[in-house]
Amino acid sequence: MATRKEKMPSLKGAAFFRPETVDRENMTVEIVFTTGEAGLRQSWWSDPYEESLRVDDKSIRQERLKKGLSILDSHNRYAGIGAVLGVTEDYRIEKGQLAGTCRFSKNQQAVFDDVADGILRHVSLGYRIHEYKVTKPGKDTAIEQREAIDWEPLELSIVPVSFETTNGTRDAERAGAETYDVTLTQEETPMTEEERAAAAALKAQQEEANRTQPAAPAAPAAPTVNADEVRGETRAQLKPMLEAARAAGLDDAFATDAFADGTGIDAFRALVLDKMAETRKAGGVKSFAVDPYLKSDGRRDEGESLIRSAEEAIMVRARVKGATLTEGAREFSGRSMMEVARTLLVAQGVNVRGLSPQKIATRAMHSTSDFPLILENVMNKNLLDAYRETPRTFMGLGQASTANDFREKHLYRLGDAPSLKPLNENGEYQAGTFSEAKERYAIDTFARKIAFTRKMLINDDMGALDRMPRMFGPAGARLENDIVWGLLLNYDFINNKAGSVLMEDGKALFHADHANLLTTGSALSKASLTALRKLGRKMKTLDGQFMNVEYNAIAIPEDLETTAEDLLLPRIVAAKIEDQAPRQKMDIIVEPRLAVVDTAAWYAFSAMMDTFEYAHLAGEEEMYTEVNTNTDVDGLEVKVRKDFGAGLVDYRGMAKATGAA
Secondary structure (H helix, E strand, O other), X not given: OEEEEEEEOOEEEEEEEEEEEEEOOOXXXXXXXXXXXXXXXXXOOEEEEEEEEOOOOOOEOOHHHHHOOEEEEOOOOOOHHHHEEEEEEEEEEEOOEEEEEEEEXXXXXXXXXXXXXXXXXXXXXXXXXXXXXXXXOOOOOOOEEEEEEEEEEEEEEEEOOOOOHHHOOXXXXXXOOOOEEEEEEEOOOOOOHHHHHHHHHHHHHHHHHHHHOOOOOOOOOOOOOOHHHHHHHHHOOHHHHHXXXXXXXXXXXXXXXXXXXXXXXXXHHHHHHHHHHHHHHHOOOOOOOOOOOOOOOXXXXXXXXXXXXXXXXXXXXXOOOOOOOOHHHHOOOOOOHHHHHHHHHHHOOOOOOOOOHHHHHHHHOOOOOOHHHHHHHHHHHHHHHHHHHOOOOOOOOOEEEEEOOOOOEEXXXXXXXXXXXXXXXXXXXXXXXXXXXXXXXXOEEEEEEEEEEHHHHHOOOHHHOXXXXXXXXXXXXXXXXXXXXXXXXXXXXXXXXXXXXXXXXXXXXXXXXXXXXXXXXXXXXXXXXXXXHHHHHOOXXXXXXXXXXXXXXXXXXXXXXXXXXXXXXXXXXXOOHHHOOOOOOXXXXXXXXXXXXXXXXXXXXXXXXXXXXXXXXXXXXOXXXXXXXXXXXXXXXXXXXXXXXXXXXXXXHEEEEOOOO
């Protein structure tokens, strides 16, 4: 057993959200901090090695976990409290995973909304290694294996680009970075057949050299073979292969695979040239090179920092709500979108020298480029801002829900709990039953698309990122209003025609048999308001028991707005008691769609029970966007989708006055 010390920085590894656990009310979500997966690492202090984390109670230092890890913005530990987005509330170690619940700060509502909406979906765990168990390269492994058997989680970060352990970075390990001593414990392993053969060859060379030398007065001692030296000589060939692969913008795995196959350095260089030609023909490679015109903050991966800065700069130009020009984004200040796209292509290893603007634009729109994803994020933020700012007047009147699929959803309204009765002489409890009624509905998909063409990119047209999404956002809110109010008013606002909505009993929502319809003398006034309230007070359950329903909101067309305010929001106290407005105030909802059906009719709603339900597809509660490269469009298109539906639950919580004189 041998041990040694080595300098190491804090490291980062892949983590991921569990989107099905989002709790919007409490602003929490579950995150898998790490699965301990193995990945290639590189360091300024050692040769490349493969690292894994042992995930168990004994190996993880849990003091910070017990106190709660800070959730940061892109591992930015040096930005003060402004970079803290939330905190971990609990943790657990199960089935080889470290997971826990994360709660976001109320000051970071916008960030949490983006997490819940799937816009921010990448997480990274920062951690510190205290001790590795080391396995030297052998027959089954081409490079050194290091398993962390003593390590400490430091923080969680939300990052714009996923961090895979197979893409370990040296950026955080540059000169001047904070480092720590790490203990490396190595178990002595017997030499492999290859190592024995190498040792024998080394010994034979030495003996041959001794035979050709003049005889010495005393016979030399037999050379001893150091297993570590043999392994070092065997591994020495890997270093130039890795350097050649990185210079060509290829993954380290390309070099390690060739090394494992026994490829020599000269043959490997030929393979590198062939691979470079192949990737140029295919349109570029994905590994990031450093942009010499951009500064690194020394704490984030160069590629990750570059993408984040470019996105922030374009968001400012596209007038995204809350977007600010950060230090990294200032590097792109004044650059056109074409120049931004060119910078990203160069950073990905794509050779754009001598290419025309048309060719650069075409490559930037390619699905393997990061530029389409940046455009999608910018469009999506503007679209969601406009969607949220457009009033959906029905939201306070019904019950929000989600649907897991597009199948028909059944809604049940219960009758009374059975009336209580006196016990008989024997003290026997009598059995009771519940009565119920059922309604049903299903959600549907509504979609359009926004095109962002090559011409728009060349012309630096910001309209597709600014004005167009702001038009589609309100369209989503209007669609929801059309569906819900169309359900309540029995009118198809999408096709502008009368509807055919009936409840399960075959009758309209507002019907005399439902005791929720006021006809004669129902023009909005103090008297008609009193009469409508009486309908609610007299409402009965399915079993004929009084419910005493209290209406807390009325919905009116715009022509009745002033009348409603005079009735419910008096500004001057009347001289006589009988002239005063009712003491119980009601919310006033002004909805212009009501006037399309009837300019005089008005409606009342109660919060005592579920009246109607509206639902989104689970996980897509707002607007869903997706970038798609399409041969039909000279560029790319962004699909905008809304999965939504609504259904009636119980007529007893709603009433209608026809407005008749």
